[in-house]
Amino acid sequence: MALLFIPLYIKFLGIEAYGLIGLFMTMQALFMLLDMGLGATVNREMARLSVLPDKAQEMRDLVRSLEVIYWCIAVLIGVAVMALSSFIAGYWVRPKQLSPEVIRQAILIMGLAIAFQWPVSFYSGGLMGLQRQVLLNIINTVVATIRWCGAVLVLWLVSPTIHAFFSWQILVSLLHVFLTSLFLWRSLPATGKRSVFQGRIIFGIWRFAAGMSGITILATLLTQADKIILSKMLSLEMFGYYTLAGMMAMTLYRLIGPVFLAVYPRFTQLVELKDQEALKQLYHKACQFMSVLILPATAVIAFFSYEILLLWTGNPVTAENTYMLASILIIGTALNGLMNMPYALQLAHGWTRLTFYVNLLSVVLLVPLTMFMAWKFGAIGASFVWVILNSGYVIIAIQFMHRRLLKREKWIWYGKDVGIPMIVALATAGVFKWIAGGAYSSPWMSVAILILISSVTLGATALMTPTTRNFVFNQLMKFKLTYGS
Numbered sequence: 001m002a003l004l005f006i007p008l009y010i011k012f013l014g015i016e017a018y019g020l021i022g023l024f025m026t027m028q029a030l031f032m033l034l035d036m037g038l039g040a041t042v043n044r045e046m047a048r049l050s051v052l053p054d055k056a057q058e059m060r061d062l063v064r065s066l067e068v069i070y071w072c073i074a075v076l077i078g079v080a081v082m083a084l085s086s087f088i089a090g091y092w093v094r095p096k097q098l099s100p101e102v103i104r105q106a107i108l109i110m111g112l113a114i115a116f117q118w119p120v121s122f123y124s125g126g127l128m129g130l131q132r133q134v135l136l137n138i139i140n141t142v143v144a145t146i147r148w149c150g151a152v153l154v155l156w157l158v159s160p161t162i163h164a165f166f167s168w169q170i171l172v173s174l175l176h177v178f179l180t181s182l183f184l185w186r187s188l189p190a191t192g193k194r195s196v197f198q199g200r201i202i203f204g205i206w207r208f209a210a211g212m213s214g215i216t217i218l219a220t221l222l223t224q225a226d227k228i229i230l231s232k233m234l235s236l237e238m239f240g241y242y243t244l245a246g247m248m249a250m251t252l253y254r255l256i257g258p259v260f261l262a263v264y265p266r267f268t269q270l271v272e273l274k275d276q277e278a279l280k281q282l283y284h285k286a287c288q289f290m291s292v293l294i295l296p297a298t299a300v301i302a303f304f305s306y307e308i309l310l311l312w313t314g315n316p317v318t319a320e321n322t323y324m325l326a327s328i329l330i331i332g333t334a335l336n337g338l339m340n341m342p343y344a345l346q347l348a349h350g351w352t353r354l355t356f357y358v359n360l361l362s363v364v365l366l367v368p369l370t371m372f373m374a375w376k377f378g379a380i381g382a383s384f385v386w387v388i389l390n391s392g393y394v395i396i397a398i399q400f401m402h403r404r405l406l407k408r409e410k411w412i413w414y415g416k417d418v419g420i421p422m423i424v425a426l427a428t429a430g431v432f433k434w435i436a437g438g439a440y441s442s443p444w445m446s447v448a449i450l451i452l453i454s455s456v457t458l459g460a461t462a463l464m465t466p467t468t469r470n471f472v473f474n475q476l477m478k479f480k481l482t483y484g485s
Contacts, residue, residue, distance in 0.1 A: 001148035003251055006244065007313045009165070012155040015240040015318075016098050017162040019231075022243025023093065024110050024166070026227040031077050031114060032121075032220050038066050039125040040216075044347060046129025047265035048272050056189035063126055063188065064195040065202055067181075070122045078115030082108050095236045102162070109166040116173035123180035128261045129268075130187050137258075139179045147172040215352055218359035222389060225370050226382040233374055241318070242379045245325035248301070248309070249333045255293045256337040259286065260344055267348035279345075280406055287341045287417035288467040295421050296457040298334035299429035302327045304450060311446055328383040335390035338418055342401050349405060358397045362389055394418075416466050424464045428457040 010018050045062055049055040089104035127136045147169070154168045155161075227246070231239050263286045270279040301308060306323035313319060346355060366389050373381030402410035432453045462468040 001144050003247060003312075005148050005152050006247060007315075008152050009155070010240075010244075010313070010318070012152075012160040013162055013165065014097065016095055016236045017165075019093075019236040019240035019243060020098075020103065020106055020162055021165070022227070022239060022246070023088075023231060024113070024169075025243075026224055026231065027081065027110065028114055028117065029220055029224050030228075031118060032216055038070060039121045040347065041125075042066055042122060043125040043129040043265065044268055044350075046126050047131070047268040050130060051269050051272055057191045057193055060188050060191060060193075060195040061198045063184065065197045065199075066122065067119075068197050069202075070119050074115045074118045077118055078111045081111030081114060085111070092232060093236055098162075098236070106162045106166055109163060109170065113166055113169040113173050116170060116177055120173070120176050120180050123177070123184045126184045127180065127187060129265050130184075131262075131265050132183070132187050133258070133262050135183055135187070136180070139176075139183065143172060143176045143179065146175065214356045215359060218356065218363050221363050221367065222359060225367050226374070226385065229371055229374050230379060230382055233378075238321075238379065241321045242325060242383075244313075244318070245322045245329055245383070248305070248322075248326040249329035251301075252294050252297065252330065252333045252337055255297065256290065256340055259290050259293065260340045263341065264344040264347060267344050271348045280409060283341065283345060283406060283409065284412060284417055285467045286344075287338075287413060288421070288465050290337060290341055291418055291421035292458070292462050292465050292468050294334050294337045295425040296429070296454065296461045298330055299425040300450070300454050300457055301330050303429045303433040304453070305330075307446055307450065311443055311450075325379055325383050328380070329386055332383075332386035332390045335387070335394050339390070339393045339397070342398055342413070345405055346401060351404070354397070354400055354404075358393065358400075362392065421461045421465045425457055425461045428460045429453065432456070 006018075009021065013021075042063065046059065049059050049062075085104045085107035088107050089100045093103060095103060124136055127133075150172065151165055151168050154164050158164055227242075230242055263282065266282065267279065270282065305327040306319055309319035309323050309326065310316060343355060346352070366385055369388070370382055370385045373385055377384075398410065398413065402413070436449055436453070462472065
């Protein structure tokens with residue numbers, strides 16, 4: 001829904017105000033630096049403790065202890081954003097139409113919206129650790145509907161201003177944090193005792209939390225460095241185009257995130273139960289499923305980004321300024337997505353050191369490179385850094401992981417899990433691009449052609465990937481046995 005309504009936000013607010021929405025999302029991501037690994041820690045601990053006997057009270061005390069810390073940080077975040085509002089409005093962003101006072105007021109409202117939204121990741125982590133993904137998805141679906149549909153109605157019927165947009169975000173964030181908090185506590189096993197803050201519990205998980213905190217800080221620097229730099233170096237209008245391209249590329253996380261969040265707790269349980277064979281099988285199935293989900297979508301969007309943007313926004317100028325950025329960024333995002341299952345395997349073993357050092361090296365090398373590429377080549381140059389970063393993970397980091405975990409599975413990952421679906425997806429979409437070109441007689445023709453290309457690319461990739469091919473064949477055999485002669 002966030003993607004569906006972007007053209008309407010731009011229509012009501014203008015591209016400069018949409019640039020402020022991009023700044024809002026960047027600030028939300030930056031404040032994950034203060035997460036200190038607590039979100040991932042509560043996820044892992046809920047999964048681990050749920051398969052151990054007599055741990056109900058420890059689970060409840062853990063949630064209470066981390067909850068207190070999280071809300072204290074949320075208050076600090078709100079105060080910090082509001083305190084920096086004048087500096088950001090007057091010295092950081094480069095508007096052409098919006099006044100500094102309008103921007104300052106918008107940032108003040110942003111501060112409250114970010115503070116109320118921030119604890120949602122903690123409560124969501126607890127629900128996912130308990131494998132209540134379906135419940136969490138229902139909550140997120142309801143909230144997303146209210147958030148994005150409601151924002152359009154507010155801009156249309158109440159006030160077409162950036163202040164109205166962010167005020168609505170505050171109300172929806174309050175609803176979101178209330179629902180996730182309520183259902184996490186209801187999902188925990190009852191003990192009849194009061195949940196209390198326990199310092200010893202915090203001490204017991206500090207090592208994993210510290211490792212996750214380091215990873216989060218470095219990952220945030222890596223994923224947000226381009227936006228921080230470009231928000232200063234580009235005009236607010238051009239930054240709006242870059243934000244739009246980034247949003248298009250980030251759509252892949254709508255596919256990546258649910259798979260990671262569903263598989264990671266199960267990895268943790270299998271590690272705790274020491275079931276290596278089941279862990280190996282699930283690892284390859286999850287990696288292949290991830291490839292089939294994201295690589296066909298990546299190939300189609302990368303080859304047909306202009307056509308998609310033109311259909312989506314209805315604005316040739318916006319499409320022209322955005323399509324190349326979107327094609328580059330989505331390739332980097334796909335490579336990042338392929339590394340999510342190996343990353344989940346590392347976290348399930350409580351091994352955070354590898355990712356921490358890889359990210360540290362990446363920050364040292366690639367943040368200066370981002371600055372140079374942005375200065376030399378602008379937004380296009382900065383977008384290529386995202387591809388370089390994630391290519392390094394796929395080529396180098398996976399080598400070190402498989403030296404320690406599932407030692408004999410590396411080449412299966414490169415071949416069956418990733419290589420085959422990548423080649424098939426790129427080849428199929430590429431052939432269609434060569435055949436179809438980009439000249440379509442009408443928008444409906446464009447939609448029909450893109451649906452056909454996407455379906456064929458997805459089908460070809462699924463049939464050439466072992467896990468999904470076997471699943472399809474098994475379903476066909478069951479159908480034949482059930483309804484055949």
